Amino acid sequence: MSFSIYQLKPRFQQLLQPVLNGLAKRQITPNQITLLAMLLSIAYGIALACFPQNAGLWLGLPVFMFVRMALNAIDGMLANFTQQKTPFGAILNEVADQVSDAALVLPFALVSGIHLPLLVAVAMLALLVEFAGVAALLAGSSRRFDGPMGKSDRAFAFGVLALLVAFQITAVWLNAVLGIVLLLLLWTLFNRIKRALLHPAVPPTR
Template sequence: MPSIYQLKPAFQAWLRPIVGRLAGAGITANQVTLAAMALSLAAGLALTIWPQHNWPLWLVPLVLFVRMALNAIDGMLAREHDMQSRLGAILNELGDVFSDTALYLPFALVAPLSPAAVVLVVILAAISEMTGVLGQALGGPRRYDGPMGKSDRAALFGTLALWVAIAGQPAWLLNMALIIACILLTWTIINRARGALAD
């Protein structure tokens, strides 16, 4: 099934000049990874402290776009500028789960979203990423199968943030989007597990 992740090559091509300048300035891939984690944590804290205000919600799409750019940049710095390391691999995988949790879990405090549905999405997202890593543990490539990968989750929560900030209704439709995300995440976990076994 198609995923926003498939747009990654075009996105990377757009970012490549920026990556070259960062490498020339001595910025490392691990520093970029840590910056993405810090950005997600800051946005998540804003949602946690001010869950009934709209301005943290308006920030979420911007934060998600910057985070996606930083995630692409750290990988390009590592691969194309000889910055790959064991620490970088650990930070890259744990950083994604940490950033997702830090930014998305506070949505459980945002009305009228269902706290249980938000928590379930975050849990399934973490399991899907762990399942992707299992492909490598079994001797194959890291699995990025959809239909609800990292980029798709970013699109979902960015849309939810804008939707709540602008209207906040109807609650049933907002929560239906989260339920559908849970179904798609379950599908993603199965696809990644099957892919890992096939490899």
């Protein structure tokens, strides 16, 4: 077993229940929430890329990451609550998540002292981890969200990294955090593949 912030999702969803009820009353759709989260992530990423020396933007990134996680949780809750789960919505959710991740991670390349190959490796491996989670469906398993470095965990890790940038902590520590994230991503990839294969497709009964 490996701990992941994703395991706290049920409690987090309980806290979001009042927001969910309000959105449902206003007939907001899950896809609108998904697109909003993606567009806000792109906008914040562009702001970071344009003003990488602005400590306030880096300081605000952990807060934005929390807001993004809330929106990501709400779209799924809203889809279930209003019975609006669709194949298009599922695809949009996966694609939007990867676009948002890239938009918020790549601006770190402009931070002085960041080891660029390490950052690129983290970004690529994060994408591969999520691909493995989706590919588990091909093995007859459910969509895998195993940790220890899933989407929520990466949001936390890069939130911490943003704080280090904001407070101008030496680049040695920034790269150390990235190195730890990289190792945990490798562990996560192994976990998702292993657990997907533990739940193979069941042959149809006659």
